[in-house]
Amino acid sequence: MKRLIDFYLTAMKFAVQKSFQYRLQSFFYLFTMFAEPVIYLVVWSTIAKQQGGSVGGYTVGGFAAYYITWTLLRNMNVARSPGDWEWRIQHGSMSAELLRPIHPIHNDVTDFAGWKLVMILMWLPIAALLALIFKPTLHPTWFQILIFFFAAWGAYLIRTVLMSLLGMITFWTTRVGAIYDLYFALELVLSGRLVPMPLMPTWVQHLANFLPFQWTFYFPINALTGSPTPAELVTGLGIQLLWFLGGLGLVNLVWHYGIRRFSSVGN
Amino acid sequence: MKLLRLAWNYLKIGVASELQYRVNFFIQLFHSFVAVATGLIGLALVFNYTSELGGWSRPELLAVMGIYILIGGVINSAIQPNMNRLLREIQDGTLDFALIKPVDGQVLVSVREFRFWSLTDVIAGLAVLGVAVAQLQTRVGLWQALGFLAALLLGGIMIYCFWLILTSVAFWVINIDTMVDLFQGLYAAGRWPISIYPGWLRIGLTFLVPLAFAVTVPAEALTGRLTVLTLVGAAGLAVLLMALARLVWRMGMRKYSGASA
Amino acid sequence: MSSPSSVIAVSGLSKYFKVPTREAGLKAAGKSLFRRTYRTVKAVDGITFSIEPGEIVGFLGPNGAGKTTTLKMLSGLLYPTTGSARVLGFEPSRRQAAFLEQITLLMGNRSQLAWDLPALDSFELQRSIYSIPRSQLTQTRDEFIELLDLKDLVKKPVRNLSLGERMKVEIVGALLHRPKVLFLDEPTIGLDVTMQRRIREFVAEYNLRYGATVLLTSHYMADVEALCQRVIVIHNGKLIFDGGLADLIDRFSAYKTIRVTFNNTLCNWGQYGEVLNQDGAHVVLRVPKADTSQRTARILSEQQVDDLTVEDPPIEDVIEKVFSQQDVSEGTGGAA
Numbered sequence: 001m002k003r004l005i006d007f008y009l010t011a012m013k014f015a016v017q018k019s020f021q022y023r024l025q026s027f028f029y030l031f032t033m034f035a036e037p038v039i040y041l042v043v044w045s046t047i048a049k050q051q052g053g054s055v056g057g058y059t060v061g062g063f064a065a066y067y068i069t070w071t072l073l074r075n076m077n078v079a080r081s082p083g084d085w086e087w088r089i090q091h092g093s094m095s096a097e098l099l100r101p102i103h104p105i106h107n108d109v110t111d112f113a114g115w116k117l118v119m120i121l122m123w124l125p126i127a128a129l130l131a132l133i134f135k136p137t138l139h140p141t142w143f144q145i146l147i148f149f150f151a152a153w154g155a156y157l158i159r160t161v162l163m164s165l166l167g168m169i170t171f172w173t174t175r176v177g178a179i180y181d182l183y184f185a186l187e188l189v190l191s192g193r194l195v196p197m198p199l200m201p202t203w204v205q206h207l208a209n210f211l212p213f214q215w216t217f218y219f220p221i222n223a224l225t226g227s228p229t230p231a232e233l234v235t236g237l238g239i240q241l242l243w244f245l246g247g248l249g250l251v252n253l254v255w256h257y258g259i260r261r262f263s264s265v266g267n
Numbered sequence: 268m269k270l271l272r273l274a275w276n277y278l279k280i281g282v283a284s285e286l287q288y289r290v291n292f293f294i295q296l297f298h299s300f301v302a303v304a305t306g307l308i309g310l311a312l313v314f315n316y317t318s319e320l321g322g323w324s325r326p327e328l329l330a331v332m333g334i335y336i337l338i339g340g341v342i343n344s345a346i347q348p349n350m351n352r353l354l355r356e357i358q359d360g361t362l363d364f365a366l367i368k369p370v371d372g373q374v375l376v377s378v379r380e381f382r383f384w385s386l387t388d389v390i391a392g393l394a395v396l397g398v399a400v401a402q403l404q405t406r407v408g409l410w411q412a413l414g415f416l417a418a419l420l421l422g423g424i425m426i427y428c429f430w431l432i433l434t435s436v437a438f439w440v441i442n443i444d445t446m447v448d449l450f451q452g453l454y455a456a457g458r459w460p461i462s463i464y465p466g467w468l469r470i471g472l473t474f475l476v477p478l479a480f481a482v483t484v485p486a487e488a489l490t491g492r493l494t495v496l497t498l499v500g501a502a503g504l505a506v507l508l509m510a511l512a513r514l515v516w517r518m519g520m521r522k523y524s525g526a527s528a
Numbered sequence: 529m530s531s532p533s534s535v536i537a538v539s540g541l542s543k544y545f546k547v548p549t550r551e552a553g554l555k556a557a558g559k560s561l562f563r564r565t566y567r568t569v570k571a572v573d574g575i576t577f578s579i580e581p582g583e584i585v586g587f588l589g590p591n592g593a594g595k596t597t598t599l600k601m602l603s604g605l606l607y608p609t610t611g612s613a614r615v616l617g618f619e620p621s622r623r624q625a626a627f628l629e630q631i632t633l634l635m636g637n638r639s640q641l642a643w644d645l646p647a648l649d650s651f652e653l654q655r656s657i658y659s660i661p662r663s664q665l666t667q668t669r670d671e672f673i674e675l676l677d678l679k680d681l682v683k684k685p686v687r688n689l690s691l692g693e694r695m696k697v698e699i700v701g702a703l704l705h706r707p708k709v710l711f712l713d714e715p716t717i718g719l720d721v722t723m724q725r726r727i728r729e730f731v732a733e734y735n736l737r738y739g740a741t742v743l744l745t746s747h748y749m750a751d752v753e754a755l756c757q758r759v760i761v762i763h764n765g766k767l768i769f770d771g772g773l774a775d776l777i778d779r780f781s782a783y784k785t786i787r788v789t790f791n792n793t794l795c796n797w798g799q800y801g802e803v804l805n806q807d808g809a810h811v812v813l814r815v816p817k818a819d820t821s822q823r824t825a826r827i828l829s830e831q832q833v834d835d836l837t838v839e840d841p842p843i844e845d846v847i848e849k850v851f852s853q854q855d856v857s858e859g860t861g862g863a864a
Contacts, residue, residue, distance in 0.1 A: 003656075003659050006656050006659075007656040007657060009656075010652060010653060010655070010656035011653060011656060014642070014645075014649060014650075014652065014653045017645055017649055018642055018644060018645060021644035021645065021685075022644070024442075025442065025444065025445040026445075028445035028446055028448070028449055029445050029448065031449050031452070032445070032448050032449045032451065032452035032453075033452070035449075035452035035453050035455060035456065036452065036455060039455055039456050039458070039459070042459075042463055042464055042465070042468075043313065043320070043459055043463065046320060046321055046463045047313065047316055047317050047320065050317055050319075050320075051316065051317060055316050055317075056316065092638070095600075095605050096638065096640060098604070098605060098623065099603060099604075099605070099628060099631075099632075099633055100628060100657050100658075101625035101626075101628035101629045101657065101658065102625075102657050133465070175290065175294070177294050177298070178294055178297045178298070181297065181298050181301045182301060185301045185304065185305050188305060189305070189308055194308075194309065194312070195312060199312065199316075200312070201315070260607070263604075263605065263606055263607040263621060264606070264607045265545075
C-alpha cells in the first residue's frame with residue numbers, strides 16, 4: 001500500500017512535468033474544449049432572453065455559471081479515451097505497460113491527474129475572461145465548494161472506469177467505433193453535458209437517475225452553482241462512490257478475461 | 268483539363284479501395300445516424316422552450332442543421348483527409364514524394380484522398396434539409412435554389428482555402444496539431460445561425476473562420492434572407508481567400524525545399 | 529536437461545497462431561466478409577532448453593523464426609499454446625509482481641522513457657514502479673552513468689539525444705532495478721560500430737558484476753561472437769542447434785579459409801582449392817575442412833609464401849548455410 005502511494009505521488013509529479021512541456025498545445029486544446037460549452041451557453045442565453053429572462057428555472061446568469069463551471073469540471077473529468085485504449089492495445093505499447101509490476105490502470109489515473117493540474121492553471125485566465133463577458137451569478141457556500149472539490153474527483157474516477165470498460169472491448173474486437181459513438185451520444189444527453197438536467201423532459205430525468213452519467217457532469221456542477229441541501233450533497237457523494245466501486249469491480253473482472261485473451265493473441 | 272482528370276482518377280481509386288471494406292459503410296451510416304439523432308435531440312430541446320431562435324423559425328433552424336451536416340460530410344470526405352495527410356507529410360518530411368510529381372503540388376495534395384463512406388453525412392444532411400424545406404412557410408423558388416447552390420459552392424471553397432492556409436502554417440511551425448483540432452471544435456458553432464452569437468464572435472466566425480459562409484449564408488439563401496450584396500461579398504471573399512491560399516502555399520513550398528537540404 | 533538451479537527452463541514450448549487467409553481481388557474481399565478461412569501458423573514449435581544463472585545465450589535465426597515470440601512467452605506477454613516455461617521459478621504468464629521486478633525486456637527500437645523530459649526524471653519514475661530503495665537507485669544509476677560514460681546526457685531531454693545516446697539511457701532505465709534476467713531483442717539495431725561495442729561491453733560488465741542471465745537476439749554476428757559462449761538456433765519455430773559457437777561452426781561448416789600473401793605471381797592457385805578472391809600478392813582460398821592441413825603443407829612447401837593464415841569462415845556464412853540446409857532438407861523430404 002505504501003508502495004502504491006509512493007508510486008502515485010511520483011507518477012503524478014512525473015505527469016505534471018511531462019504536461020508542462022506541452023503547455024502551448026495544451027493551451028490550444030483548452031480553446032477547443034471551451035468552444036463546446038460556449039455554444040450551448042449562447043444558445044440558451046438567447047432563449048432565456050427571448051422568454052423574458054429565464055428558462056426552466058435558469059436565468060442568463062445561471063446558465064453562465066453552469067457552463068463556465070462546466071469547463072472546469074470538464075478538465076477534471078477527462079480520462080483516457082477508449083480510442084486511446086484501442087490504439088495502445090493494437091500498437092504494442094500495452095505490452096510495455098504489462099511488463100511493469102504495477103497495473104496499467106494506475107498509470108492512466110496518475111498520467112491524467114498530473115495533466116489536469118497543469119490544465120487548471122491555464123484554465124484560470126480563460127475562465128476569468130469568460131466570466132467578464134458572460135457575467136455568471138455564482139454564490140456557493142463553503143460547504144458547496146468543498147463538496148465540489150470531491151465531486152469533481154469522483155466524476156473523474158467514474159469516467160475513468162467507464163472509459164476503461166469501453167476501451168477494453170478492444171481486447172476482443174476491433175470494430176468498436178459504433179459502440180463509442182453510441183456511448184458518447186448517451187453521455188451527452190443524459191449527463192448534463194448538453195444542458196442542465198432540469199431542462200430535460202421529466203422521463204429523461206427519471207431515466208438518468210438509474211445511470212452513472214449525471215454523476216460525472218450535472219451533480220458536481222450543480223453542487224457548486226445550484227442550491228442543493230447539505231443532505232443532497234452528501235448523498236450525492238455517496239452515490240458517486242457506489243458507482244465508482246461498482247465500476248471498479250467490473251473493470252477488474254473484464255481486465256482478467258481481457259488479459260487472458262490479449263496474452264493468447266498478443267501484440 | 269488535366270487537373271480535373273487527375274482529381275477524377277484519385278476519386279476512382281479512393282472509392283474502389285473503400286468499397287472493399289463494406290463494413291465501413293455500415294459503421295459510417297451508424298455514425299451519421301447518431302450524429303443526426305443527437306442534433307435532433309438538441310433541436311427538440313430548444314423547440315420545447317421556444318418556437319424561434321434569433322429570428323429563425325423551427326423549420327429554418329432544421330434547415331441550418333441539415334446544411335451543417337451536409338457541409339460536414341463534404342469536409343470529412345474531401346477536405347479533411349487531404350489536409351491531415353499534408354500535415355503529416357510536412358511534419359515527417361515525406362512531402363517530397365508529392366512534390367516531385369509532374370503535377371501542380373497544391374492540386375495534388377488537395378485531391379489525392381477521398382473518404383468515400385463519409386458521404387453518408389452528405390446524404391443524412393440532404394435528408395434533414397429535405398424535411399426542413401418541406402416544412403418552410405415560404406416556397407423555395409428557382410432563384411433561392413440557385414443562390415443556395417452558389418453560396419454552398421463558395422462556402423466550400425472558402426473552407427478549403429482556410430484549411431489549406433491553416434495546414435500550411437506547419438511549414439513554419441511544425442507542431443500545429445492542436446490548432447487543427449481547434450477548428451474541429453469551432454465548427455460545432457455552425458450548427459446554429461451565427462446571428463445568435465455575440466458581435467465579436469460573429470465577426471470571428473465570418474472572417475477568421477469562414478463558418479458563416481459555409482452554413483449560415485446558404486441557409487439564408489434557402490430561407491429568402493440572402494441579399495445580392497452578401498452573395499457578391501461571398502464571391503469576393505472566396506476569390507481573396509483563394510489568392511491568399513495560393514500565396515501561402517508557394518511560400519511554404521519554398522521554405523520546405525530550402526529546409527530539407 | 530534442466531536442473532533445479534536453472535534460471536530458465538523451457539520444455540516443449542509452442543505457440544500457434546490462427547491467421548485468417550484472404551486472397552486478393554474485390555470478389556474475394558467480399559466473400560471474406562461472410563466466410564472466414566484460417567490457417568495455423570506455428571510460430572514456435574516444441575522447443576526445449578534450459579539456461580543456468582549467469583549465462584549469456586545468443587538466440588539466432590532468420591526473421592520470423594520465432595525468436596521474438598519466444599522472448600515474449602518468457603517475459604509473460606504471450607501465453608504458450610502448449611508446453612511449459614519457467615523463469616526464476618515463476619510461470620511467466622502469471623505475471624506476478626515479484627517476477628516482473630526481476631526481469632527486463634529491452635526491444636531495440638521501442639522507447640520506454642518520456643520523450644520530452646531528461647532521463648533522470650524517467651529514472652525517478654522507474655524507482656517508484658519497481659520499488660527500488662533510494663540508496664540503491666543512486667548507486668546503481670551513478671555506476672551505470674560512469675560505465676556508459678553518460679555524464680550530463682541524463683539531464684538533457686531525451687528527444688535532444690542522438691540515436692546512440694538514446695539507446696544508452698534506455699538501457700540504464702531498463703536495468704535500474706537490477707533485474708536478474710535480461711531479455712534483449714536486437715539491442716544494437718541501427719547503431720554505429722563504436723556504439724555497438726559500447727553496449728556490448730556494458731552488457732558483459734553487467735553480467736559480470738551482477739551475475740545476471742542474458743538471453744539476446746541479434747542479427748549482428750559481432751554481438752554474438754563478443755558476448756555469447758552459447759547459441760541457440762531457431763528456424764521455422766524449431767530449435768535446430770544448442771551449444772557453443774565453436775561447435776556450431778564445426779558442425780555446420782565443411783570448409784576453412786586459407787589466406788596467403790606470396791611472391792610468385794605465376795602460380796595457378798586453383799590447384800589448391802576454390803579461389804574466392806585473388807588480388808595482386810594476396811589470394812583467399814576455400815578448402816574442405818578435412819584437407820586443410822594437407823593443402824596448407826603443400827602450399828608452404830611448393831610456393832614462396834610471405835604469410836599464411838587459416839580461418840573459420842565468417843559466421844554469417846555458417847548461419848546462412850544452416851538455414852538453407854534446413855530448408856533443403858525439409859523440402860526434399862530427407863533425400864540425401
